[in-house]
Amino acid sequence: MRLVKVRSHEEMSEFAARHILDKVKSNSKVSLGLATGGTPVRTYELLIEDYRKNHTSYEHVFTYNLDEYAGIAADHPNSYRYFMFEHLFNHINIPNENVHIPRGTASDIKKEAKRYEKLIDSIGGVDLQILGIGENGHIGFNEPGTPFDTRTHIVELTESTRQANSRYFDEYSEVPKHAITMGIATILKSKEILLLASGEQKADAIYRMFEGAVSNDCPASVLRTHQNVIVIADEKAVSKLEKVRIG
Ligand code: GLP
DSSP states (O other), X not given: OEEEEESSHHHHHHHHHHHHHHHHXXXXXXXXXXXXXXXXXXXXXXXXXXXXHHOOOXXXXXXXXXXXXXXXXTTSTTSHHHHHHHHTGGGSOOOGGGEEOOOTTOSSHHHHHHHHHHHHHHTTSOSEEEEOOOTTSOBTTBOTTOOTTOOSEEEEOOHHHHHHHGGGSSSGGGSOSEEEEOOHHHHHTSSEEEEEEOXXXXXXXXXXXXXXXXXXXXXXXXXXXXXXXXXXXXXXXXHHHHHHHHO
């Protein structure tokens, strides 16, 4: 696992956008695993800026999102589908049929999880997976305790995750209790993983990911078993790590 320490959220976003653009330019049919949350928003903005300026084409790019809330309609402003179109897809030339996001309102959600897993299997895992990290070390919506061999599945969100995500909702009670997410084994199938972390609220999770045991108490720690992971983290996110290393 390679750690790239950067000074700020902006530098983290610039590094991530450059990395994604390199992939898209060297392989026009690249498959990208994408994440939602506040962390990658600026990265997506930079991709849009590049698209407007340099016309980098996404015509043949395929995307696979990590997760989606269960029970929220696709066109609801809090759905991850809505988020992705709002923050990226509406502003670049990716065809709608190349975009894949789990369907949180599927009538048989377990069947939907199986369908999504099969889809990712059919491409042999994504070429590049972008990840954020939860304050409790979750990746996607794989909360602490999730076995490492889990495939795309339905999860019950922890109180900590619901609290952290409630900032996007009018009321805490509106935050869904369940979600559908790529499993840890699904994420590990990615050929390359780029994890982004910014801010001191992520410092604990980053510390545990690097210095703690590889254990499902901190789902992100499993990334230490993958051959090709880059973590881009700003000063605040690595603050606990540095203390340990210096001391
Ligand atoms: C959510 C998402 C994750 C994301 C995490 C961090 O729960 N399911 O994919 O990485 O929260 O979000 P943020 O970037 O807003 O801190």
